[in-house]
Amino acid sequence: MAQRVAVSDGGGRKTSRVRVAVRLRPYMDKQDEKGEGPCVRGLDSQNLEIINWRNATETVKYHFDAFHGEQTTQQEVFLSSVKPILSHILNGQNASVFAYGPTGAGKTHTMLGSPEQPGVIPRAVREVFNLVKTKDDGWDYSVGMSYLEIYNEKVLDLLSPGSQDLPIREDKDKNILIPGLTETPLSSFSDFDRHFIPASLNRTTASTKLNQRSSRSHAILLIKVVRTQLALPHRQQTGKLYLVDLAGSEDNRRTGNQGIRLKESGAINLSLFTLSKVVDSLNTGVGVRVPYRDSKLTRLLQDSLGGSAHSVMITNIAPEYKYYFDTFSALNFAAKSKLIVNKPFVRETVTVPALQVKRPREDQTGESAAEPQKKRQKDVKKTEQEAASPPAHPHSPSELSVMDRLLALEKLMMSCQEKDRLNMLKHVAQSRKEIQELKEKQREFESKAMLLNRLASDGVMGESSSASKEPIFKNNNAPLQRKQPNINKPKKQQAVVQPLQVSQLQPLQQIAVVKKQSVCVKKKEKKLSDQFEEPEGKENIKVNGWESQLDTSVLEQSRQTILRILNTGSLKELKELQQIGDKKAKLILGWREIHGHFTKVEDLTKIEGMTEKRFSSFMKANILSAMGK
Ligand SMILES: Nc1ncnc2c1ncn2[C@@H]1O[C@H](COP(=O)(O)OP(=O)(O)OP(=O)(O)O)[C@@H](O)[C@H]1O
Numbered sequence: 001m002a003q004r005v006a007v008s009d010g011g012g013r014k015t016s017r018v019r020v021a022v023r024l025r026p027y028m029d030k031q032d033e034k035g036e037g038p039c040v041r042g043l044d045s046q047n048l049e050i051i052n053w054r055n056a057t058e059t060v061k062y063h064f065d066a067f068h069g070e071q072t073t074q075q076e077v078f079l080s081s082v083k084p085i086l087s088h089i090l091n092g093q094n095a096s097v098f099a100y101g102p103t104g105a106g107k108t109h110t111m112l113g114s115p116e117q118p119g120v121i122p123r124a125v126r127e128v129f130n131l132v133k134t135k136d137d138g139w140d141y142s143v144g145m146s147y148l149e150i151y152n153e154k155v156l157d158l159l160s161p162g163s164q165d166l167p168i169r170e171d172k173d174k175n176i177l178i179p180g181l182t183e184t185p186l187s188s189f190s191d192f193d194r195h196f197i198p199a200s201l202n203r204t205t206a207s208t209k210l211n212q213r214s215s216r217s218h219a220i221l222l223i224k225v226v227r228t229q230l231a232l233p234h235r236q237q238t239g240k241l242y243l244v245d246l247a248g249s250e251d252n253r254r255t256g257n258q259g260i261r262l263k264e265s266g267a268i269n270l271s272l273f274t275l276s277k278v279v280d281s282l283n284t285g286v287g288v289r290v291p292y293r294d295s296k297l298t299r300l301l302q303d304s305l306g307g308s309a310h311s312v313m314i315t316n317i318a319p320e321y322k323y324y325f326d327t328f329s330a331l332n333f334a335a336k337s338k339l340i341v342n343k344p345f346v347r348e349t350v351t352v353p354a355l356q357v358k359r360p361r362e363d364q365t366g367e368s369a370a371e372p373q374k375k376r377q378k379d380v381k382k383t384e385q386e387a388a389s390p391p392a393h394p395h396s397p398s399e400l401s402v403m404d405r406l407l408a409l410e411k412l413m414m415s416c417q418e419k420d421r422l423n424m425l426k427h428v429a430q431s432r433k434e435i436q437e438l439k440e441k442q443r444e445f446e447s448k449a450m451l452l453n454r455l456a457s458d459g460v461m462g463e464s465s466s467a468s469k470e471p472i473f474k475n476n477n478a479p480l481q482r483k484q485p486n487i488n489k490p491k492k493q494q495a496v497v498q499p500l501q502v503s504q505l506q507p508l509q510q511i512a513v514v515k516k517q518s519v520c521v522k523k524k525e526k527k528l529s530d531q532f533e534e535p536e537g538k539e540n541i542k543v544n545g546w547e548s549q550l551d552t553s554v555l556e557q558s559r560q561t562i563l564r565i566l567n568t569g570s571l572k573e574l575k576e577l578q579q580i581g582d583k584k585a586k587l588i589l590g591w592r593e594i595h596g597h598f599t600k601v602e603d604l605t606k607i608e609g610m611t612e613k614r615f616s617s618f619m620k621a622n623i624l625s626a627m628g629k
Pocket residue numbers: 024025026070101102103104105106107108109110211213214215216246247248249316
């Protein structure tokens with residue numbers, strides 16, 4: 001039975017928190033079908049910014065322990081974020097490194113890498129052997145490995161691929177154990193390589209729309225270092241290093257997942273959701289139930305997150321717009337995790353050779369067949385030497401309240417503007433609810449974007465579609481530019497498939513009098529009208545803009561509604577308009593105070609930052625949105 005013995009970590013420090021690093025993978029053209037450019041960028045070695053979805057003229061800034069930009073090498077990530085924690089496992093403490101982030105953002109690249117660019121796992125294992133080699137301190141060190149994946153909420157042994165779902169147990173000292181999990185003794189790094197490489201091929205991966213080789217499981221490599229004192233009383237300490245490559249958080253609408261992929265995705269998202277709940281609960285502090293048991297992943301990570309381990313979370317993010325909401329969520333998740341406090345302690349057994357004790361039953365002790373080092377010690381007396389300081393729960397009653405924690409996070413965001421800080425505070429406090437809202441918003445945006453694209457390719461949008469080509473970052477730094485979409489690309493020819501009964505039952509004149517038509521009806525109308533030869537010869541009439549395709553009374557009605565909101569709307573009502581965020585709404589209110597009413601909607605261009613193009617895009621978005629209601 002492993003014992004907990006409290007130690008300070010050498011420097012008199014009693015706690016260590018989760019270190020959070022963010023790694024931005026390089027921008028990939030082929031991942032950016034719309035040619036929009038990046039939506040997130042690094043500012044320096046600790047700060048980054050992302051466009052604020054509430055108001056595209058603003059950015060939200062984040063501060064982390066480390067930010068690794070697109071050019072950062074595998075070696076640099078390892079040296080700065082991982083190497084510093086490895087020495088702890090030789091002292092009987094636990095450490096963990098896990099890669100979190102959306103699918104396709106670079107988790108596997110970071111953890112595993114490639115033969116040319118080895119990642120954290122091979123580098124960390126090599127370093128453990130280097131550390132063991134240099135030790136000459138009266139202890140004998142032995143190293144072993146286990147490797148498993150959590151796939152569809154099943155724990156599968158990657159070193160023994162035929163095996164069934166393995167149970168996760170916890171002994172009375174809160175050690176997490178997996179009875180039956182293979183533990184392979186290792187004598188060198190090449191020994192590790194020999195076992196690890198073929199086992200990695202057993203991991204479940206599949207192709208999704210977002211990543212050709214997407215990890216469908218959470219892969220957890222466990223490196224265990226057991227050290228035994230050469231002299232009496234032959235104390236024994238066990239340190240564990242978890243190296244975790246999490247499956248990506250993903251949105252099934254974008255991955256195109258169906259059937260088995262959809263089921264996998266459900267399990268992946270459930271466990272990542274639980275992980276975020278665990279992080280939330282840990283941040284909330286004493287007395288709150290931490291739902292570790294709600295998923296296998298969190299159950300297994302229990303002693304590496306919010307428990308006793310020195311933890312590093314590397315949050316991988318991707319720069320392309322299509323990852324925007326996943327990136328935003330991942331950053332908020334990472335920012336919360338930063339506040340978790342871990343209390344390191346040494347797991348230690350004291351061996352008293354003279355005393356024979358009956359070996360306890362496996363299911364009572366939680367000891368596993370996978371722990372041969374311990375099982376060989378038949379005459380072990382295990383005395384609990386509970387730490388002078390660290391309690392089982394990571395948080396002491398004196399810890400900060402949630403609000404204080406959030407405020408502490410605020411302080412960390414040194415370079416943020418006051419307004420950004422307040423926004424962030426709100427984001428962090430409501431983050432889970434927010435994620436839901438973001439997903440909804442994304443769905444809405446996607447369907448609108450599809451609609452607009454369709455209209456644009458039908459030629460309905462005309463010139464106004466150019467509004468979306470503007471850079472949407474606006475700050476003192478060189479703006480991140482959305483790439484210009486290829487405007488020379490010939491417009492897609494669309495075949496009009498017209499159901500017979502529609503053209504028979506709905507002559508053009510009837511459709512023209514329908515008020516407040518949906519955009520789809522308008523589209524149909526255009527297609528229908530294309531089929532009728534009009535007396536003036538419709539093909540000779542130049543289509544100037546999207547407005548010209550709409551019923552003038554509908555158009556006028558929408559313009560009047562917008563004008564009324566501009567003149568009488570409250571801050572909240574103004575912000576309900578498309579493309580009007582907090583900043584613009586306040587500018588509108590300010591303009592009204594100084595100049596009185598807007599006489600026409602075009603007066604909006606007198607507001608700071610409202611260019612002709614933006615105005616045109618604003619009108620289009622609001623009119624189409626009103627018609628879609
Ligand atoms: N820092 C980087 N430098 C170069 N290429 C990278 C980097 N990060 C990721 N990539 C490449 O991006 C692609 C996706 O990365 P990867 O498979 O590691 O993503 P992932 O987050 O593990 O995805 P999933 O969750 O779907 O498994 C891969 O082709 C990978 O080689």
